[in-house]
Amino acid sequence: MPDQEEELGPTLADAFQTMADGVRELRDRGLAAEARRRVRRRRQAVFGGSAAMVVAVAIGGVWSAIGDGSPVDTATSGSAADSSAGRENPESSPGGSCAEQHPILSGDLAPSPSAGLDLETPVSGLLACRYRLTPGATTLLGAGVFDATTAQRVVDAIKVLPERNPDLPVFKCTPERARPTEAIVLRFDTRQGPREVWVQYDGCATAGFLTGTRTYGLYAAPLQLFLTGSLRPTGGVYLDHLKGW
Template sequence: MPEHEPEQELGPKIADAFQTKADSARGFRSQGMARIARGRVRRRRQTLIIAAATVVVAVSIGGVWGAIGGPSPVSTSAGDSKAAAEGSGPLSDSPQAPSEDSGTACPQSHPIETAPGPEAVPPGTGLDVEQPVYGLQACRYRISPGDPMLLGSAGFNADTAQQVVDAIKVLPERNPDLPVFKCAPSARAKEAIVLRFDTSRGQREIWVAYDGCASVGFFTGSRTFGLYAAPLKLFMKGTVRPAGGIYLDHLKGW
């Protein structure tokens, strides 16, 4: 019978103990790595949640800022660029002024031909001399009863038109240098001039009387200005310039 040796019994026990220790260590390492992985996943999830919350807050603040009048975002689309270009253009509704001496806008017949006199401008037709003007057509008419007609015409640009208005609106109601006639009932004017101004409210007129005996001056229907040479020189040109007139014959400088 072989002799029992203690070393032979301790050897397997020690080996089993070491193996159990190693297994336990591996188990602990596996659990530790799992915990680390789960911790990393949780931190990443928290980071994503915080980032999303930050975006939501930023969008909310941006909406409130826009609502209370903060700077609006600048659009670079072609449509917005076109709208901005159109919006930056002039806001004026003024009509286009005719070219100098166009002479094409005067009607062949006009109410002045049948009016009681060159001072009888119809309501709503006369020019407010404080209103800006953008062009002028000067039309000379023969207003003799039974033989009315357009005698001459000329077109003037905005600058000249405004000069005419500015020269008229400072005049008194009567020129004291002109004579006062005792007029017979039949002493009607043979001709007169209509000044047709382009304005933002449409065409408005001033009637000019320089012949006959009863009426003389510039008439708007609501105001009367005396006959002076300064405005006449600006538009009495070409076929608009009369050969004479009862009052013109006594007026110098026209």
């Protein structure tokens, strides 16, 4: 019996040792597996972030190639806001579009005092309308929209003029020839609403800029600011004698 106990003791000890070794091995394997799992997760996170960065860079490169999405105000851009003097787009003017039936077509030679522009009034835009005045064939010949800067320059250039340009001839003619064949209406935007200046350069009765209360002589300086595109006449009784327009 003592011999069996002596033999059983080492056997049990060996068994316990084996079990302990197994537990440690399992534990070590578990720790190693966990460590490997964590390493894999870190690698995946790193690779995922790198991939996202690559995609972002790639997209950014393509976006740069085709142009970014920054909004461009086409209204103020290239325009140069409507510094597009002489552009034939009268609908964009706050004062509206050129009237097909305007008082100037009925034979009036100047705007009424209430419709005319006081040249001391600040202006914020200009719609210019060129009309044929020939009876039976009246029509709109051309139009142009000008920004506030150009509009004010036109007003400033007119209001310093004398009542008459002495370099232009004085004609004596019949009433039929006195009527101009065409003229231009300058329709200015003001805080009080649209106000007009009529430009007479044909016929033989009156030449100049008419406000309804005053007449300013016909000179080239104001004309140069707006006689563009379809607004520009081919000639006129007074224009034929005026240089530099």
